[in-house]
Amino acid sequence: MNTELLGIIASFAITLVIAVPLGKYLAKVFAGEKTWTDFLKPFESIIYKLSGINPKEQMTWKQHLKAMLTINSVWLVYGFFALMYQDKLPLNPDGNAGMSPDLSFNTIISFVVNCNLQHYSGESGLTYFTQQFVIMFLHFTSAATGIAAAVVFFKAFRDKTTTTLGNFWEFFVKSITRLLLPISLIVGLILAFNGTPTSYEGKDQFISLQGDTVNVSRGPAAGMIAVKHLGTNGGGWFGVNSAHPIENPSYLTNMVEVISQMIIPIAMVLAFGYFIRRKKLAWTIFGVMTIGMFMLLIPTIMSELGGNPAIEKLGISQTTGAMEGKEVRFGPTASAYWSTVTTIISTGSVNSMHDSGMPLSGLWQLLGMMINSFYGGCGVGILNYFIYLIIAVFISGLMVGRTPEFLGHKVEAREIKIAAIITLLSPLLILAGTAISTFVFGAYGDADWAVKPANWLNNPSFHGFSEMLYEMTSSNANNGSGFEGLGDNNIFWNISTGIVLFLGRFLPIIGPIAIAGLLGAKKYIPESAGTLKTDTKTFALMTFAVILVLNALSYFPALALGPLAEYFTMIGLRE
Structure with missing residues (x-):
């Protein structure tokens, strides 16, 4: 077993x-x-008082959604x-320019x-002010929004029958003060002491070995x-x-960052079980998610370690695997x-x-975002999984009559209709968005309002299609990664993905909370x-079968046109 594999097992x-x-801690905090963090109560009380919030005021699920959408609209304008x-x-x-409206x-x-x-490119697209007071500010608030939404969902199933689901603002504030701020401070210190900059000074300069003057961006990044x-x-x-x-200076910081990504999504799944006093259910959900993760991870590792057939054909050894694009x-x-x-x-x-x-690595990355419920984002992962779970409950109930x-709550037509709409939403946004982008590229690539084809796709054919499919999938899944061969800073991509981003975020939150609120208000059945x-x-x-079937039916044709076609073309190079 090589050290790299040991590294990911340890992570x-x-x-x-x-x-x-x-x-366990989060379940106690939100209950x-x-x-041990109760010493923060006076600080939280000051926030509530300055904001005019009564944290003891109970809200219905509709009031929670109203509060969430209202405050997010304010941040949008600001x-x-x-x-x-x-x-x-x-x-x-560094004298960075302002952004265009689109x-x-x-x-x-x-x-x-x-x-x-x-x-945009981070260090040249933003200033230190907007990096900290817009971007970093939203890092806290957007994560807290997802966590607060999940706690509303938790509350609906904690009591046998209820319409009062706590206070959104209390959940939101506690998500920041009791969770995000303390752990961010610890992680930030680890990064700072391992080489990540924290300076407010502008670009630094040094002379390279070739004698060139190089400007190095920095800033309060940690x-x-x-x-x-x-x-x-x-x-x-x-x-x-x-x-x-x-x-990300070293393997240590790499481990710290990848661990940081995972701890809250997994913790929220387990917190659900502790909060509603159904620990076995939480561990069952965690088991499905973990199996799903490994079914994506193992073939990705095999694909990357297998090397590139095009390079293999040249007789070049690839003992270290496919290293293009890797650090x-x-x-x-x-x-x-x-x-x-x-x-x-x-x-x-x-x-x-x-x-x-490798093409198959792109396939598994795309599929992970399309499913979007194996752990998922902060809070919203459990909400996405809940839609699959409700559909599985409905199908199973019909199977046994x-x-x-x-x-303890009957799942009836209204809940299933909401679940069906949310289930169809992602394929609609991803596939329709990709189809439109493909059409625009082919028909209007030379238009002044778009962008010339040569600057849109650096890679033609199957991989070019994958780049457009990845952009829409990443936007819908609230992921944000991309196939960077795509020239995406133009009016078409800025507006189209902006719309997909908005719908792909809030409708999958509204749907599960609405279902949970409706179920929670129903009479409890022992x-x-x-x-x-x-x-x-x-x-x-x-549930796992429902996840696989729904996503296979929705996305297999698109995946076949992109990464699968590219893979079989690449395999043909060996002949």
């Missing part, structure tokens, strides 16, 4: 060691039970104008919705990089994200692990260039001998 093991007690006029704001030592539109939506798709991973945000301080030697600090195995983790949990940060990966039930148990291995298998 996953450490993740679980942290996530399990963190899940209002006593925890960030849009801050990005457009960043050149006139302070903390701009790029500002795309960027602010992207960061409000926790996607962090970047159609804190932003910490919370971008912890909150499954992913936007890079630097253009190449965590493949940058300053943003030698990490290698193909650690890069494959990162690419799997970052796509299934919607972080979107990268420590290698996904566009340079009983009215479908979940946790379990009986005929009750369908949702915490068994059989039901876990049923």
